[in-house]
Amino acid sequence: MDSGVKKPGVTSSQVADHAGVSQSAVSRTFTPGASISPKTRQKVLASAKVLGYRPNAIARSLITNRSRIIAVVMAYLENLFYPDVLEELGRALAAENYHLLLFTGFMDRDSDPVFDQLMQYRVDGIILASTSLSSELSEECATAGIPVVLFNRTTERDAVSSVTTRNKEGGKRIADFLVAGGHKSFGYIAGLENSSTNRDRQQGYVEGLAAAGFADVVIETGNYSRLDAEAAARTMLSRKDRPEAIFVANDHMAVAVMDVARHEFGIRIPEDLSIVGYDDVGPARWTSYGITTMSQPLKRMVESTVDILMDQIASGEIEAEHRILNGDLIVRSSARLPQTGLIERDGQTIYRPREA
Amino acid sequence: MDSGVKKPGVTSSQVADHAGVSQSAVSRTFTPGASISPKTRQKVLASAKVLGYRPNAIARSLITNRSRIIAVVMAYLENLFYPDVLEELGRALAAENYHLLLFTGFMDRDSDPVFDQLMQYRVDGIILASTSLSSELSEECATAGIPVVLFNRTTERDAVSSVTTRNKEGGKRIADFLVAGGHKSFGYIAGLENSSTNRDRQQGYVEGLAAAGFADVVIETGNYSRLDAEAAARTMLSRKDRPEAIFVANDHMAVAVMDVARHEFGIRIPEDLSIVGYDDVGPARWTSYGITTMSQPLKRMVESTVDILMDQIASGEIEAEHRILNGDLIVRSSARLPQTGLIERDGQTIYRPREA
DNA sequence: TACAAATTTGCATACGTATGCACAATGCCA
């Protein structure tokens, strides 16, 4: 209140003096598993309380070579999927007594500054999500000996761990669903073209359609951005041979596409046009949209991510691990329904064709 | 790749040896403004590059007593307003060479663990946003001599800095707008009852309506949560004397209210019911909603927040500063329009009654 | 009670960097 100067901050030595023990004793009191008698421990805790002492995590990190900080790199949070991920990560990391250093709001171009910061803080691990600089960054970090997990993304070289869902199978499932729904012409609104999720979803979708005899798929690119998705939708919906069904590479864009279709083109969904998305993010559940979508098991993805990191940190072994989880095709009202394959579970309708 | 063991990490001494200078010289090379000749500086930089050296921020913090870390506490990210804030904060802090330690995903109850972590990491400043544990936490932090800024919130004791918008005036502006629109009965769907934003918006709204001769306002509570807002909307819309106009304390809830009104009650907006929100968050701009809403100047709020922190950190003076910014009533399609007071600016329609 | 085993304690040192101080090197001006 009164003092303008920097608070000195009470140290373990001060607590030691006050309690009449050595600095070591204080340290051991706050180090789980250290050898300390209950008696002195109580003395120390009492003095610590009086003086308002808290261990200095910075100094501790210097000695232990562990910062207990995990860096999370997310280029943008526009897509609600990522705030959800962030919140869940916060929970999961806190449970393991780790902290979350967030890197966001920077342009994708300049990866080096970010990498520099990461290295300077000696973070114990790195989670890369929703960023296109994965490849370069992950390489560098791996070289530096820091555990890295790609979240919802992979790279060609699989030297770095990743957690994903079966995007290719998801794309195929959507193709099957739309074909079963009786659609005859198909479109795809793509995400970032160099992202693994987009590549896999598109491949599964296109292959699935081809297998059913539909070789032509109209494709536009939305770059996982709302604005680009709107533009892509306008282009696609202006065509004379406008497709009857469109798979949009994620829900974030699907919302934009539905808005454009309904309010700019007066198209009825699903009567005139079927839309399927990916992620099962918040707005997909809102009644205005009710998007039929492939879900991604957020909690399990986060769990796996933290698992991998904790393993690698504990063992010191950095060997790449790839966890691939399953999603479900959640059926709502944005696409025409097939006659078969719909089952009820947990109050939701999901699509599970017989063959699967 | 090969080594499973912990990377040793190259130190300034190693660089010094390699470059044939003292450790001090290396330190000075990486300390802006330090006394170092261009010649040795180049030598050091060369060696640093060869060895892959990066200053250890942990060790540096220990010496300088500055972590260059700002803690951001956000209880939940469900409301898109806060991810937007987060992204902007990331940008602004990075520009000042600060980093963002995020605390989120915890239950509001247990404030102490969070506080402990904050203190242990010796963060240079704290930003409290969207959390109800502001009061307790901010007190403790202030006592500890750490700069704190409440973002979009205030407390009774104004010992701690804050950045807000004129919520009370905003509420009043909305009342004026709805009255000018010819509405005769009014509702309010509240946010968290103990939050300052909710209190102020409600007060301004109710007082504004009273001044126009409307003493009765139907009030339900949505707690800034989507689920609660849906329930509140159902209750309010089920009344025989259902209000013609509803001010919903933020856009996040307004979206839910519109969904319920349209799809569960078949109510047309704005023909049968006018809705006004607050924040001007993403979905408010989506054509499915087009919410008329009081905007909060996100960028300027973030700028101010970072400004205050930087000032207090630089000066060491922690004297509370309160920045109060202006928003605008952005007019879209969710509420009936008044005859006068609408003006065009930057391609948007805003409401500015003559008197103001 | 005595002695060995087990537990607790303090001492000293290390972690990687920044910085005050004294000294060396360089630049400047006449």
Added chain:
DNA sequence: TGGCATTGTGCATACGTATGCAAATTTGTA
């Protein structure tokens, strides 16, 4: 060229904690 002001450099130390080691204490057992 000499002397002085200026700039650059190295030495030593400090930041707050963890931990190996040896000494001191407690505990258990016969």
